[in-house]
Amino acid sequence: MRRRYFPWYTPRQARAGAAATLVLALVATVLSPGRAAAADMSDLGELLDLTRPELAAVAAKLAAGNEAGAAGELKTFYAGRTNVHHPAPNADAGGGDASADELAAGIFRFGAETRDFYNDAQQRIDVNWQDTWGGTQDAPGSAQTLMSDLAFMPRLISAYAYGTDPVKRAAYAAAWMDISLDFFADVQSWPQGRNLSAAKRLAQLISAFSEFRTDPGIDASDLVAYLSGVHATAKYLVGVMQVHVGNNWYVSMARSVYATAVFLPEFSASTGWEWFAVRSLERFLRAHVKGDGVYREPAFNYQAYVADLLNTVTRIADPNGRTLPDSLVRTSDWIADSLFATRQPNLEVAMVGDSPNADAGTAAIGRTGARNSWPDFTWVASGRTEGTVPTLQSTVYPISFAVQRSGWGADARYMLINNQNSSYTASHRHPDDLSLVMAAYGRPLIVDSGVGDYSATPTNDWMRRTTEAHNTIEVDGVPQTAGVPRTTSLWRSNAGLDIYRGTTMGYRPVVHDRAVYFIKPGYWVVSDDLTGDTAAHNYRQLWHFPGDPVTVNPNTKVATVGFDTVPGAAPVAGVRLVPVATAGAALTPTVHEDGAVRVGDQVLTDVDYLSYDWRATGSTGLDTVVVPGKAGAAPAVTAKRIAMPGVGHSVATAMEIGLPNATGRFYLSREATPSSRAFGAATTNAETAYLERASGGGLTRYALTRGSSLVDHGATVIAASAPVSDVSVELRGATAQISLGDPFTGTLSINAPNVNAVTVNETPTAFTRTGDLITVSVQASFSPTPVLDDEFADASLDRTVYDFNGSRDGWTPVQGSWSLTGAGPDSQLAQTSTADIMSFAALQDVPNDVVMAADIVPGVRGQTTARTGLAFRYQDSRNYYRANVLNSSSGATLQLVKVYDGETWILATTELPTGANAPHKLIVSAIGKHLTAKVGDTSISADDSQLPTGGAAAFTHRRAATFDNIVIREGIDQANWRAITGSVSVASGQLHLTPPAGGRAHVLADSTLPSRFSEACDYVAETTVTINGSVGNAGISLRDTTDSYGYRIHIGKTSEGTQYANIIREAHASGPVGVGSASISNPLTGPVRLGAVIHGDRITVTLNGVEVLTARDTVVRSGGVGLYASTQSTFENITVAQSCQRERLRPSAPGASNRPDRNDGAGG
Incomplete structure (x- = not known):
């Protein structure tokens, strides 16, 4: 029989009677997935809320026993309904490779696989939903899932919505109904592992109905069957959501249920479904968005997917007059912020975890940018064509990852340190703790292997299941253990340097500590330290590249990747890796030729990757200098260890680095309190130090963190009046450029014999000179804006x-x-x-x-x-x-x-x-x-x-x-507050907190939470506290987001009758850590005024206006304000001022500018 490619839609004879009996009985009970059952038109009375005035004609026909007439009235109603809205389809959207015309003819295509499912005998599309699409029954091709997702449906929808040919539009509508009813009839059950497919399918069914419902060729009985199938799917998913909690599937199901409830409010169950979906999303996000604002699945692709789903809910809610909880929109913005902050210079996502889509997150970034009028987000989402260039530089999400970058230009240098501490241990997580991704000079240079697809092939399993496939340390040839603690212990950043340090317990009892030091904008030092076990182990430091061949010098063991190493090929940007082994370690470089990496839309196989292999007993380590370079010849780079007799690698490490036209020296102390120590001709009391001299011997740049002294060849290089958190200096011609990140107040003397101008954080600054030393005075200050003043009045509730x-x-x-x-x-x-x-x-x-x-x-x-x-x-x-x-x-x-x-x-x-x-x-x-x-x-x-x-x-x-x-x-003013734990009440101007046994009571001022976690937030908070219990503490939490994240700043009483002030850091696995403690003389027998200030890494505690404790910590950089107590306590009159845009330190010397760097420091 000759196929009609664009037949006018008429009810197929094969469908006669079937449509009316297809799935209506599903409305009565929650059934197994997709089970079809016989029913009749009288079930419309259970399917729909016939008390709605707009369904009066349908109700009247049913009351008269005219079921066919009721179906006809329902068709008329939906064709003319205009007061319910659905997002417009994207032009030419849809998965798969078949065109809309081919789909209308029953032809489906995914990659190299094509199927013709048109049934000539029955004159309809009759899909074989169990077709394995090039796979087997046990391992079907991925197109089988895409078919059940109805992933192709958007192509039909958009062709219908934007097409003008009535014949084609009718054919598209006919194909939509054919395919949908065929699925309802044929797929009567599916395994639990296909519930995500059901959620995606329901979303497509609603989107399709929003366009096709007006088509005049729809048969009324088919319409009833279609609505019944939609209802059945939604009802099933509501049941599934009770037991399937924990990943993006849940959000997808909630999105689809919400879309069904809002777009089909005529369903009798829709009111309940709508609220259930919203409440379910709230509950899920509270449980699974981490304290640093990052969604828990450790793969950017799925973090982006969750943000996209939340944005879809918003796009459905807004035009239909629905008001969603603030937390849903705020969370989608937080996720988008982490996707924005981690963007590579090519504006693509780093392929971490199961991340096959290089553009993942672009839509989420764009929607957040538009919603909040953030032009930097728009710039990224638009591919640099709209908005403004971001000013955000390096940043840390301490439970998840850190980004070190030199800027946002296409040639910028970029490093992602991935160390996502999460309770999620399922399939999308890779064993990739402390792995790195690096890009520079216009292309990714060190890449994560990423993922091919989810089929169980040797290549896919290697990419997803092995640590060998990631840029980290592998121990004894096995993958890292899932579900172990991963922590961030150090983060400092200024215009000249970044330092990150984190650990993973993936090979217990071996602890892997990785420090990544960025000498901006040029190169990195990666220092891996492995401690915790006295036994012998085999270690490998692994590196993966975007398909470039790897060559290794057998004498120096320096690896060269890219550049001009391929004869006859155009030079490309590349990277050199220079290993510096610990004393006694026999390091063996190995180039493997059987690697696999995802680069853009392609998975490259049989590509080179590199491992530096060694065996050691007890503590060991390896330092590697990572130097990117422009297209052309590879830069000449060498490195050698600077001996420090008696000092183990886990205590401190130092090396001399030979660079083109310069020599650098790097020092890192891993001590809890850094000692004063010599490394070669230099001496420092700092945590890190760096010096660089030109080939002629003159200093060109130097830096230190957490120290006050750096001396080289007996001459002072840096001398600070007090320990400085971070300082870097570049000598550029006659100008000394001093960069400070965290606050410092005092004097800085630096070695600058030939300069006649000084800038501090780009501000011209007065100085004095004594010989080769110049001295500047710096005063730390910031200008927070009041954001909360709460007297806990009953009238506020x-x-x-x-x-x-x-x-x-x-x-x-x-x-x-x-x-x-x-x-x-x-x-x-x-x-x-x-x-x-x-x-x-x-x-x-x-x-x-x-x-x-x-x-x-x-x-x-x-x-x-x-x-x-x-x-x-x-x-x-x-x-x-x-x-x-x-x-x-x-x-x-x-x-x-x-x-x-x-x-x-x-x-x-x-x-x-x-x-x-x-x-x-x-x-x-x-x-x-x-x-x-x-x-x-x-x-x-x-x-x-x-x-x-x-x-x-x-x-x-x-x-x-x-x-x-x-x-x-x-119970508490929800415009500002949210209770987290314990008994909480407000009465007579007091907030009362009573903790559970062995725990604490805790409330969070939601109104103080940042809009972006990529930006540091500083606070000044004060409240009157009365500790009613005889033992315990009460206080203020800063940069607070959950009961396991933030700085806890409290005063308390002991059972020995003493009193104290404490600062505790909590950041999930990175805590609790004691930051500072002091004894206080106040007996705490009555109300006291407690103050807490955090500015950069500096935390100050006051009691009745007198400073009682100050300390520094570098890990938690953003969050809000909370109150908490471990014993029955009351709080009165809290005031909070906030600054969520970093204000650069300003010099206090005469003639220096006192203007804020960007604005008055207010923000959020």
């Missing part, structure tokens, strides 16, 4: 009373028989059914940290065992907390209950002396994890965190009851 006088006040019946009852204007909300069902009347717009009260009058019981109460953090009838009074044969009890995925847990219970039948006032509180319930003088409490957000509901089970005067108020 929003409070609403629902008296039900004449209306239900927005409370929506979910189950049961609800109505208003009572005489005159004084009516109550009544539930009259005594059936054995859980009855709810729900209100969703409720604070997450909430206090509720209701007057409840129990009524007739259907059985002896019956309940009345209030549900809170209510998501749907299968997920909520509740407090209820239980009547049973043994009497009355007050209970706190959790219901999750339909399963019930009793969290707390106690006898109730007043009985279950008496009218009573029930008061419940849910603030953070702490839940309470009270009737009269009887109260119970529990801690639980599974449901952090949700609405409220009046509740009965097996009995009638009336509810009146339901009061809902904030």
Whole structure:
């Protein structure tokens, strides 16, 4: 039979009767995935909310028994509906390689594989959904999943939306319906591993319906079957979301359920689905976005995917008048910020983890830039064609990664240090702790192997499952262990240098410590130290490249990659690696020719990679100089160790580096407190030091971190009046350019015999000279802007009373028989059914940290065992907390209950002396994890965190009851605060914190959180604290985001009767670490004024206006402000000022400018 490539759409004979009986019965119960069942048109009454006025014509036809007529009215309704919106399709979008015309003809193409699924006999598209697409039954080709995703559907959608040929448009619509109904009919189950495919498919079904619903050729019975299939898929995913929590699949499912609920509000379940999806996203993001603002899956591709999904939810919500929680939008911006900050100079993502898409994150960066009017994000997303060049330089996300960069130009030098501490240990994580990615001079030079696809081939498994495939240290030829601690211990940055230091426990008991020092803008020193075991091990330092051949000098062991090493080929930018082994280590360079790397859209196989191999017993290490260069001849580079007798590599290391026209010397101390030590002719008391002399012997640049002295050949090079966190100096002609990152106040003397001008952070600065030394004075200061002033007044808490006088006040019946009852204007909300069902009347717009009260009058019981109460953090009838009074044969009890995925847990219970039948006032509180319930003088409490957000509901089970005067108020001012742990309450101008046993109570001022974690945030905070307990502490947390991230700055009492002030750093695995401690004389028997300031790495604590403690720490650089207590305490009148744009240090010498560098320091 001759195929009609563009047939007019008419109902296929093969479909007769089938469409009407396809999947409608799915609406009644949650079934196994995709199971088809027979039904008839009468199920429209269960599928749709026929009380909606706009469905009156459908309801009337059904009431008259005219089911076909009802389907026709439904078709007419959807064709003409204009008040619900969906994002417009992208032009020529869609996966696969088949054109829209081919798809309409039943032809599908993915890569080299093509299938013709048109059934000539039945005149329709009849897909073989089990086709293995070039694979096997056990390992099908990837196109099988793409087919079930309906990944090709956007191509049909966009062709229909933007096409003008009516014949083709009709063919596209016919293909859409054919393919969709064919899937519903054929795929009656799928494994759990295909639930992501179901989520993607549902999103495509909704997007397709948003365009094709107006096509006149749609058969009304097919439309009913289609809607039923959509409903069934959404309902199934709602059930799956109860048990599948933890990765991007969950967000994808929530996105699709939300899209269904908003675009198809006519579904009777849509109101519940919409709120369930939103609450589920809130819960997921709170649990799985880390304290540094990075999403937990350690692959940029999936971090970008989650941000894209959140943005899709926003794009659906906005035009439909929906208001989403601020946290959803803020989190998508945070994820986009990390994608922005880690962009390579070519504006592509680093291929870390399962990241096959070089453009991953571009859309998320662009949407965040547009939403917030951030021109630097727009610049990146547009490929440098719009917006403004970013000013952000090197930055750290201390739980995840650090970026060292010289700028944002295409030729800039760039290094990513990947060390993502995460609870995620599943498939998208690679064993790549402390791996590196480097780019310079217009191209990536050191690359992560990335990922091919997810099929279990030897190449894919090597790229994804081995440490050998990544730029880090491998021990004994096995991959790093998943789920072990990874920490950041050091970060310093200024215009002349960056230093990162982190560790991984991937080879316990061996601890790998890697320091990466960037001499800007030229080259890096990578220092690997391996300690923790006395046994012998085989070690390999691994390096991977973008397909360039690798040559190694057998004498110097210097590796050369790129440049002009390929005869007959045009020179390219390249890199030289210069290893410097520890004493006694027999280092063997090995060039392997069987590597594989992803470069852009291609996976290159049988490419060279390099390992430096050695065997050692006990502690060992290897230092490597990494020097990129422009296209052409490779730069001449050498390096040799500077001997420091008696000093092991794990204590300190030093080397001399021969550069073109210069010689550098590098020193690194790994000591907790650096000692004063000589390295060759130089001496320093610093943590790191660097000197560089030109070939003629004159100093050209030098630097130190965490020290005050650097001497070379007996001459002072740097002398500071106090330890300086970081300083670098470049001598450029007659100008000395001094760069400082973290704050310093005092004098700096530097060796600069031939200069007559000095700049400090680019500001001309006055100086004095004594011989070869010049001296400048520097004063650290910053100008924060007030962002919070809270007196904890009762009036600041929003409070609403629902008296039900004449209306239900927005409370929506979910189950049961609800109505208003009572005489005159004084009516109550009544539930009259005594059936054995859980009855709810729900209100969703409720604070997450909430206090509720209701007057409840129990009524007739259907059985002896019956309940009345209030549900809170209510998501749907299968997920909520509740407090209820239980009547049973043994009497009355007050209970706190959790219901999750339909399963019930009793969290707390106690006898109730007043009985279950008496009218009573029930008061419940849910603030953070702490839940309470009270009737009269009887109260119970529990801690639980599974449901952090949700609405409220009046509740009965097996009995009638009336509810009146339901009061809902904030437990804490949610415009500013969020409770995290412990018992929290606000009363009479005080915030009361009571910790759980062995823990702490903690609240976070959400309003102080930064918009970008890539920017450091500085704070000045003060509050009045009263420690009511005899032992314990209370204080302010700065750069706070979670209960395991931030600086905890507190005062406290000991059991010995002494008092103290402490500073503790927490950064997930990088803590808790004691930063500073001091004894204080104040007895802390009454209120005191506690102050905490953080500026750069400097933290200052004051008590009643007097400084009692100061310390420095370099790790946590951004976050908000919180309050916490380990014993019962109260807080009053907190003030917070913030600066989230770094203000450069300004010299205080006469004639120096005092203007702020960018603005007044305010920001956020």
